[in-house]
Each structure stands twice: as C-alpha cells, then as structure tokens.
Amino acid sequence: xxxHLLSIDDLGADGIVELLDLAEFMAEVSARPIPKVPAxxxxxxxxxxxxxxxxxxxxxxxxxxxxxxxxxxxSVGTSSVKKGESLRDTIETIAAMGIxxxxxxxxxxxxxxxxxxxxxxSVINAGDGWHQHPTQALxxxxxxxxxxDRPFADLHVAIVGDVKHSRVARSDxxxxxxxxxxxxxxxxxxxxxxxxxxxxxxxxxxxxxxxxTVDVCYLLRMQLERQSEGLVPSLxxxxxxxxxNAARAARLPDHAIVMHPGPMNRGVEIAADVADLPRAxxxxxxxxxxxxxxxxxYWLLGSGITLGGGNVIGASAGGSDA
Amino acid sequence: xxxxxxxxxVLRGGDVVDATGRRRADVAIGADGRVEAIGPDLDPAGxxxxxxxxxxxxxxxxxxxxxxxxxxxxxxEAETIETGSRAAALGGFTAVVAMPNTEPAIDCxxxxxxxxxxxxxxxxxDVHSSGAITVGRKGERLAPFAEMAAxxxxxxxxxxxxxxxxxxxxxAMEYACGLRVTLAQHCEDSALAAGGHLHExxxxxxxxxxxxxxxxxxxxxxxDLALARLTGATVHFQHLSTAGSVAMVRExxxxxxxxxxxxxxxxxxxxxxxxxxxxxxxKVNPPLRTDADVAAVRVGxxxxxxxxxxxxxxxxxxxxxxxxxxxxxxxxxxxxTALALALTELALPIEQVLALLSWQPARxxxxxxxxxGPIEVGRPANLVVIDPAAEWVVDPTKLAxxxxxxxxxxRHLRGRVRHTLLHGEPVVIDAEAQx
Numbered sequence: 001x002x003x004h005l006l007s008i009d010d011l012g013a014d015g016i017v018e019l020l021d022l023a024e025f026m027a028e029v030s031a032r033p034i035p036k037v038p039a040x041x042x043x044x045x046x047x048x049x050x051x052x053x054x055x056x057x058x059x060x061x062x063x064x065x066x067x068x069x070x071x072x073x074x075s076v077g078t079s080s081v082k083k084g085e086s087l088r089d090t091i092e093t094i095a096a097m098g099i100x101x102x103x104x105x106x107x108x109x110x111x112x113x114x115x116x117x118x119x120x121x122s123v124i125n126a127g128d129g130w131h132q133h134p135t136q137a138l139x140x141x142x143x144x145x146x147x148x149d150r151p152f153a154d155l156h157v158a159i160v161g162d163v164k165h166s167r168v169a170r171s172d173x174x175x176x177x178x179x180x181x182x183x184x185x186x187x188x189x190x191x192x193x194x195x196x197x198x199x200x201x202x203x204x205x206x207x208x209x210x211x212x213t214v215d216v217c218y219l220l221r222m223q224l225e226r227q228s229e230g231l232v233p234s235l236x237x238x239x240x241x242x243x244x245n246a247a248r249a250a251r252l253p254d255h256a257i258v259m260h261p262g263p264m265n266r267g268v269e270i271a272a273d274v275a276d277l278p279r280a281x282x283x284x285x286x287x288x289x290x291x292x293x294x295x296x297x298y299w300l301l302g303s304g305i306t307l308g309g310g311n312v313i314g315a316s317a318g319g320s321d322a
Numbered sequence: 323x324x325x326x327x328x329x330x331x332v333l334r335g336g337d338v339v340d341a342t343g344r345r346r347a348d349v350a351i352g353a354d355g356r357v358e359a360i361g362p363d364l365d366p367a368g369x370x371x372x373x374x375x376x377x378x379x380x381x382x383x384x385x386x387x388x389x390x391x392x393x394x395x396x397x398x399e400a401e402t403i404e405t406g407s408r409a410a411a412l413g414g415f416t417a418v419v420a421m422p423n424t425e426p427a428i429d430c431x432x433x434x435x436x437x438x439x440x441x442x443x444x445x446x447x448d449v450h451s452s453g454a455i456t457v458g459r460k461g462e463r464l465a466p467f468a469e470m471a472a473x474x475x476x477x478x479x480x481x482x483x484x485x486x487x488x489x490x491x492x493x494a495m496e497y498a499c500g501l502r503v504t505l506a507q508h509c510e511d512s513a514l515a516a517g518g519h520l521h522e523x524x525x526x527x528x529x530x531x532x533x534x535x536x537x538x539x540x541x542x543x544x545x546d547l548a549l550a551r552l553t554g555a556t557v558h559f560q561h562l563s564t565a566g567s568v569a570m571v572r573e574x575x576x577x578x579x580x581x582x583x584x585x586x587x588x589x590x591x592x593x594x595x596x597x598x599x600x601x602x603x604x605k606v607n608p609p610l611r612t613d614a615d616v617a618a619v620r621v622g623x624x625x626x627x628x629x630x631x632x633x634x635x636x637x638x639x640x641x642x643x644x645x646x647x648x649x650x651x652x653x654x655x656x657x658x659t660a661l662a663l664a665l666t667e668l669a670l671p672i673e674q675v676l677a678l679l680s681w682q683p684a685r686x687x688x689x690x691x692x693x694x695g696p697i698e699v700g701r702p703a704n705l706v707v708i709d710p711a712a713e714w715v716v717d718p719t720k721l722a723x724x725x726x727x728x729x730x731x732x733r734h735l736r737g738r739v740r741h742t743l744l745h746g747e748p749v750v751i752d753a754e755a756q757x
Contacts, residue, residue, distance in 0.1 A: 088644045108646030109530040110600030129648070131530030170530060193527035194535070 003300050004123040006112050007132040008174040016175055019295050020142050026294035030066060040069035043100040043301045048074045048090075049126070050106040055262060055286065056126050056136075060103045063293035069301070072099070087111070088118050095119035100301050104128075109167075122300040130165045136261055137171035139292040141179065143285045144216055147257050153180035158210050160186040160242055161220030161269055162231075164193050168261045169220055173201055186210055187242065190231040207242055211251040218259045219244055222269045235268055245271040249279075257281050328352045329371035331748060332364055333707060333741070336376030339673055340383055340695035341681045349381055351703040355746030360699060374741050374748060376707045382676050383695030384416025384447075384704040384742065385661060386683040388477070388506070388584055389560055389632035391653065392418070392449070394440060395433070396425025401637035401724045403437065406657070407446035408722040408757075409635070411749045413657040414739040416704035417448040417684070417693045422459065423482035429454035429465040434473045446749050446757065447742075448704070450687065452477045455494050455505060461486050464494055471501045476688035479506035481560060484542050486512055491546065495555035504582075504686065506558040509542035509567065510534075510608065519648045521594040521609040529597065531648055536564040536615070539608055543567045547574045547581060556580040558686055561634050563589045563608040565618030572627035582686050583622075584632035587663040588654055588729060590619045596729065602643045602650030603727050606636070609652075623678055624670055630683040631675075633660045637725035655728040658721050663730070665710060665737030672710055680706075692745075703746040712738035722755060 004010070011019065029037055045064040049057050057073075064071045074094060085093075094102065101122040104112050109129030116123040127133040141152075148155065157176055163169040163185050176183050177200045184202040185192060192203065204210050211217065222238060232238045244258065249271075252258075258270070258280040266272040274280060331351040338347040338360065348364040350371065351357060366373050387410065393401040403420070410418050420437055422428035428437060434451045441449025453470035457463050459480045467478060478498065484507055485491045491507075498505050515534035520526050522533025543559060547570060550557040562568060562583050571583045588606060593613055596604040604610060622628040636653025643650055664675045684694025692702040716733045718726040742750035749756050 086641055086644060087646065088641075106646065108648045110647045113600045114644070114646070129530050167530060170528075194522045194533060195524045195527040197524040198528065 002120055002122055004112070004116050005134055005296055005300065006116065006123065006125045008134045008137050008171050008178065013178045016138065016141060016178060019138055019292070019299060020145060022295040022299065023138070023142050023288070023291045026298070027288070027291035029294070030291055036066050036068060038068045039298055040064070040067040040301050043069040044072060044098070045069045045101045045103060045297065046072045046074055046094055046099050047103045048076070048094065048105070050076045051127070053105055053127065056105065059286070059289045060126060060293050063290050064297055066290070067294055067297055069297065087114065091115050091118045095121060101297065124296060124300065127167050129167065131167050131170060133167040133171045135289070135293050135296055136168050137175035138296070139285055139289040140172055140218070140259060141175050142288045142292050143259065143281055144257070146288070147281050147284065148215060148255065151180070152176065155181040155215045156184065156213055157181050157216040157218060158184045158186050158214045159218045159220065160207060160244070161222055162191045162226060163187055163220065164191050165223065166220050172218065173199060177201065184210055184214070188232065191226070208248065208251065211248060212253065214252065215256050216259060217244060217252060217256060219269045221261065221263065222265055224265075239268055243269055243271065244274050246273050249274045249277065252279070259285060262286065329358060329366060329369045331743065331746060332366045332371045332373045333376045333381050333705070334364070334373050336379040336381040336707060338381045338697050339676060340697045341677065342696050344673065349697060349703070349705065351743065351746040355703055357697060357699050357701050357703050360697065372748070374707065374751065376740070378709060378711065379740055380672055380708045380710060381697070382706050382708060383680045383684070383697060384693060384706045384744070385414045385679045386687060386689060386693050387415050387418040387633050387635070387657065387660070388630055388683045388687055389481070389586070389634045390418040390420055390657065391423070391634070391636045392420045393637055394424065395436060399639045399724070403440040403449055404444040404446070405722060405724040406635070406637070407441065407444040407449060408755050409657040410447040411742045411744065412722050412739060412753070412755055413659070414661050414706040414708065414742055415447055415657060416706065416742065416744050417450060417687070417689050419450045419452050419477055419687050421481045422452050422454040422479065427454050427459045428452065429457050429459065431466070431469045431473055434470050434475055438473065445744070446755070447744055448692065450689065451475055452479050452481070452506070454478070455480045455485055456490070459483065461490065464490070464497060467497060467501055467503060471503050476503050477506050477558070478503055479508065479560065481506070481508045483512060484508045484510045488545055488549065492549050492553060495549055495553040495557065499553065499555050504556050504558050504688070506560050507542065507546050508560050509539045509546070509562070511538045511541045514538040514541065518609070519605060520597050521611045523594065523612060525594040525597055529600070534609060536566060536611065539564050540566040540570065543570050547579055550579050550581060554580070556582070559583040561586050561589065561608055561632065562628065563611050563615060563619065565615050568618045568622035568627050572622065575627070582629045583627070584630040584683070585619045585623060585628050586632060586634045587656060587660045590616055590623065591663055591667050592616070592729060597647070600647050602645060602647050603654070603729050605647060605650055605652045606654050607652035620668060623668060624674070629678070630686060631660060631664055631678045632683065633657050637723050638727050640726055643727050653727065655721065655723050655725060658723065659716055659728060659730050659735065661708065661739065662714070662735035662737045666735045703743050705743040706739055707741040708737060709740045710737045712736070714738055
C-alpha cells in the first residue's frame with residue numbers, strides 16, 4: 001500500500017519520534033563535506049506548488065537532491081492549470097509520467113487527500129489551505145527537542161496569533177499534544193477557530209500573563225489582509241496586544257525560545273530586535289527543515305520500512321553512505 | 323360497478339393509502355387518466371386493461387417535490403428537464419416544482435413557458451415552475467409575479483440565495499397576498515454565511531475550511547416570521563437544517579403565523595462529520611449540521627413542526643465535484659432516494675411519510691387539483707405504488723439523473739417505488755422508466 005504524509009494524525013506519537021530520530025541522522029548527512037547519499041537514486045519526486053512558497057519548495061527539493069532523487073518542479077503559474085485544466089487531470093497527467101512522490105501545496109484545504117485518490121504515488125502534504133503542514137510541525141518539534149533537550153511532557157508551548165487561518169498552528173497543535181506538551185493558544189477570539197472541540201489546548205487572550213510560564217513562544221505570521229477583513233481593528237493594535245517586543249520577551253524564562261514559521265513580518269508579530277535575539281531559533285528551524293524532509297522522503301520512498309518497526313531506519317540509511 | 327370496458331390500467335392487490343386512511347383496494351383507471359373504480363377485488367376480465375401487480379404494496383397519491391433543481395435552461399450538462407423528470411418518476415414523484423436558479427433565471431413568463439413546455443414534452447412527471455422573487459434573483463427589485471402566476475406559478479423563491487433586504491421582502495409578501503401565491507425562502511443571511519463551505523463548528527475548525535454558522539439560517543427565519551406576522555402573508559421555509567429554525571417555526575405556528583416548512587432527506591440523515599474526507603459530494607447548502615440538528619429535524623417531521631420532505635435535488639456534473647472542497651458547487655441528488663431514506667431512516671408510519679412527501683407538499687404548492695390525493699373515483703390518477711419491504715443499495719451509476727453526486731452511494735435502503743402513474747399512464751413499471 002502506498003504511504004502518504006497528509007497530516008500529523010497519520011503518524012501518531014511513536015511515528016513522530018521515529019521521524020525525528022531519523023532526521024537526526026539526516027542532519028549528520030547534511031553536515032558532511034559532500035552532503036549527499038544515494039538512498040533514493042532512481043526515484044522521482046515532483047514538487048507541485050499551486051501556491052507560492054519559495055522556502056518550503058527549496059527545502060523539499062534540497063532534501064530530495066541530498067538523497068539523490070530526481071526532482072521535477074511543476075510550475076503552476078506557467079502550466080496547463082492556468083489554461084483551465086482540472087486538478088484531477090493535472091494529477092493524472094503527472095502521475096502518467098511515472099513518479100514516486102508528489103509534494104503538493106495548495107491554497108484549498110483537503111487537496112492532498114484528493115490527490116492521493118487520483119494517483120499511485122506517495123503524496124506529501126506541503127501545506128493545504130488552513131489545514132495541515134505536517135513537515136513544518138515535524139521540523140518545529142525537531143527544533144524544540146534540539147534546543148531545549150527536555151521531555152515534551154514537561155514543556156509549555158504558547159502559539160500566538162492567527163490560529164484560525166493557520167495550517168502551521170493546526171499541525172503543531174496535533175504534533176505537540178500528541179507528544180504530551182501543554183499548549184496554550186493566545187489570540188483574540190476573531191483569530192481562533194470557531195470551535196476547539198477535540199483540541200487538547202488551553203486558550204488565553206493575555207499574552208503578558210502567559211509568557212512567564214512558557215518554554216516556547218511560537219509566533220504565527222499575521223497576514224496583512226486580516227485587518228481589511230475586520231478581524232482586528234488595525235495591525236497597530238494587534239502588535240500592541242499580541243506582538244512580541246523586547247519588553248515582552250524579557251518576561252520569558254531564561255531558557256525559553258522564540259519560534260516563527262516564516263516569513264516574518266518584522267514589526268508586526270515580532271519586533272526586529274527580538275527576531276535577532278539568540279533565543280530566536282528561526283534560522284535553526286529552516287536548517288532543520290531540510291533534515292526533517294529528508295527523513296520523510298526516505299521513510300516514504302526508501303527501503304519499504306514502516307514506522308513502528310524499530311530503529312532499522314538509521315541503520316539502513318547509514319548503509320547507503322556515499 | 324362503473325363501465326369496465328373503459329379501464330386501461332388496473333392496480334391489483336395493494337393497500338390504498340391516502341389522507342383519508344388505509345384500505346385494501348384495487349384501483350382501475352380510465353382512458354381519461356382518471357380513477358374509475360376502487361374496490362377490494364376489481365375484475366379486469368373482459369377489458370383490455372393492463373394489470374399491474376401491487377401485491378404487498380401501498381398504492382398512494384404520487385409524491386410531490388417542492389424543491390427540484392432541473393438545471394434547464396442553462397446547465398444541461400448537469401441535468402435536463404427530461405432526465406430530471408425521469409429521476410423524479412423513478413423516485414415516485416408525479417409533480418415537481420422546478421427551482422428558478424437556472425440561466426437565465428425563471429423570473430418572467432417567457433422562461434416559465436419554456437420550462438413548462440419542456441416538462442410537458444418529457445411526459446414523465448408534472449413539471450411545475452417556481453418563479454423568482456426578484457429580477458435575476460439579484461435581490462434588488464420584484465419580478466413580475468402576476469404574469470408568472472397567470473401561467474400557474476404558485477411558489478416564488480430566489481432559491482440559491484435568500485432575499486437579503488428586509489424592506490424588499492416585506493413588499494414581496496404584501497404583493498404576494500393579493501395574488502394568492504406563496505413566498506418560499508432560502509434562509510441564509512449572506513453576510514454572516516459569506517465564504518462558508520460547511521457548517522461552522524467542530525468540523526470546519528478541524529478541517530480548516532471556513533464555515534457558516536447555524537445563525538445565518540436562523541436570523542432569516544426569525545426576520546421572515548416577523549414579516550409574515552406584519553403582512554399576514556404565508557411564508558414557506560425551504561430546506562430548514564437547524565434545531566433553532568425548527569423550534570422557531572413550531573413556536574410561530576402556535577402563535578398563528580401562516581408558515582410552512584420543508585426539510586431534506588440529507589438533513590435528517592447526515593451530519594457535518596461526513597465532510598471529514600473532503601469529498602465535495604457532501605458539500606451542500608444549507609450545510610450538513612450537527613447530530614443535535616439532525617435529531618431536531620427528525621422530531622420536527624414527526625410532530626408536525628415541519629410540513630414536508632423536499633429533495634433539494636441539485637445535480638452537478640462530475641468534474642465540478644472533483645474540485646477542491648472550497649471551490650466545488652454545493653448540492654446533492656435527491657429525487658431517487660428521498661422516499662426510501664424517509665421510510666428507512668424516519669421511525670414514522672408510512673401514512674405519515676406519505677403525508678410529508680405527497681399531500682402536504684401538494685397543498686403548499688397549490689397542486690391539490692391533480693396531486694396529493696385523495697384516491698377517489700374521478701380524480702386524476704397520479705399515483706405511486708410502493709413496495710415498503712423491498713431492499714436495495716444505492717448505486718450512483720444506475721441513477722437516471724444525468725449527474726452522479728449522491729451522498730448515499732452504497733447505502734442500504736428499504737422501500738422502493740414499483741410503479742408510477744402519471745395521469746393514468748404508467749411511466750414507471752417494476753422500477754423501470756417507460757420512456
């Protein structure tokens with residue numbers, strides 16, 4: 001059966017931990033003078049981005065190349081999609097070329113599930129609408145584990161900002177709560193999902209009160225159009241209530257880290273000087289993204305291993321050392 | 323005993339069920355398409371009558387659908403009046419009211435005439451036309467009710483959207499009073515519902531798709547009940563889907579407001595959890611709601627708060643249901659599954675199910691001259707023969723509709739239409755359409 005990575009729920013806590021362990025090995029590969037192994041030689045990975053995202057796309061393509069996969073980019077802006085081709089026809093056309101994995105990003109929630117029905121390749125969700133961005137959640141968990149080195153069950157993570165429209169927030173909530181962390185969403189009600197039934201989270205509207213209690217302060221990108229939609233009176237007011245400035249950052253415990261999925265709006269959700277503090281691990285997140293995506297690609301396309309089958313992953317990947 | 327030689331069809335061995343009750347009786351139909359005889363053992367010997375077996379079946383007035391999208395003119399790739407009429411006949415309907423959200427909209431006599439003519443040509447069920455409340459269904463100025471009423475239009479609606487402007491809706495109600503027509507409302511406050519693709523709640527939040535709250539429907543129900551009281555007009559609410567709406571209608575009727583209401587089979591069988599797999603076949607407007615809403619709709623159908631089951635049959639060509647969920651059009655097929663869903667899913671006696679699907683909607687649509695029974699000598703023979711024990715599985719590929727967007731694929735149902743008679747002519751025999 002073809003395996004996919006559509007949402008964090010596909011993995012479970014054990015699956016997440018195994019992928020993080022595998023990513024550690026991939027990080028070691030990436031640190032070598034020649035950061036490349038032949039593990040996926042002969043495999044073809046297509047990146048199909050219906051929505052612009054330079055960083056996620058480059059990260060996936062870099063990961064695939066470090067594993068020696070062939071990478072095809074499908075540029076929606078210049079393709080038949082612009083000429084009115086249906087999503088299904090696009091997918092079936094690409095699949096007919098004989099490919100092993102499709103990395104898909106789409107502005108509509110749920111599209112990766114539809115893609116998975118229409119082709120035999122492994123589908124990796126690189127972000128669908130407001131819904132899921134599982135590799136972002138994995139790289140965030142990887143970064144938290146690397147930076148804080150304490151059990152997730154002992155961590156308190158605040159996710160601050162526009163949770164309602166955020167696939168990063170949904171994936172991170174799923175992953176962090178699966179791993180046992182305490183998660184608090186901090187936002188005005190207009191930026192929270194209408195219902196939190198089934199979410200194991202706490203909610204606060206008071207960032208200042210939450211900051212001294214957290215180990216991780218995760219800031220979400222504040223889209224500029226939320227102001228014109230009337231969800232906040234103004235970005236200025238949002239920043240004054242929910243932006244992380246230097247004074248607020250000083251309320252964090254000494255060990256606490258600041259994270260952001262990028263791209264940042266400096267001066268809106270995060271002050272410029274805070275983004276440059278040592279505790280802001282935003283570039284580490286980007287670096288770890290490549291290792292995590294190598295792990296995901298190897299898991300899906302590598303030697304047919306299934307998660308939960310013990311740590312044969314590291315061993316077999318090690319065996320393919322170039 | 324009437325003149326036997328004129329019999330053309332005899333329905334033999336069934337129980338006749340109509341608003342007057344239930345009795346064991348055969349039904350004989352004359353060449354004029356009217357019932358000629360009713361009795362426990364009619365003998366067709368010596369006549370050239372075609373005998374149709376109704377053994378173990380219920381012979382009832384044909385079903386009447388208050389809410390059918392036939393898509394013609396304009397969207398013939400999804401359905402035509404002919405294919406939709408065939409689906410209706412197979413579903414046991416002898417009359418349907420075509421919704422006006424076609425292209426062009428049914429908002430003037432010329433389009434009404436076209437729809438009626440195509441319906442007559444298909445000869446599979448009586449196709450009645452609704453008329454739009456406003457020109458082009460744009461919600462700006464009143465459509466010419468009188469010229470459409472003169473062609474027999476009795477139900478006016480902007481279905482697909484509600485009339486947003488309260489002042490305009492008040493004028494529509496006042497104007498309608500003078501013409502003895504009924505206004506039917508698709509209740510949806512468009513500002514509150516804007517951008518919502520499923521019910522706002524647990525599943526919209528989880529799936530990351532904008533939802534529309536129950537209150538978007540309920541606010542317009544509330545407003546129109548107030549306007550109906552103000553104007554004395556009769557208002558009919560289409561496809562009510564929330565517990566709050568059902569409760570308001572029940573309460574208003576108690577106060578003497580002239581209100582009727584319908585609910586669809588999908589709103590008494592499916593919840594928003596069906597959208598979990600992102601299949602746009604489960605996208606519909608109003609959206610599938612919560613367990614509590616489904617329960618309230620069922621109770622409303624049972625206790626009389628709701629008057630009718632209407633299908634909201636809404637065909638969409640397959641490629642449009644292969645779009646991302648938030649881009650696919652809302653709507654589901656309904657004509658061929660409505661009766662069986664009601665019989666299978668509602669814990670109601672068949673008499674009550676038929677009231678909801680036949681004589682009560684016939685009254686709301688102003689069609690009691692020819693539809694909804696009672697089954698009496700001299701009445702037009704618009705009849706359905708139902709085998710209440712027949713079990714079947716919904717297979718989308720076998721539906722008569724031109725489209726395939728049923729949310730009930732693979733569902734086991736009990737109760738099936740055996741024969742349908744339109745003005746005495748068997749248009750469905752043994753569950754097969756005759757044309």
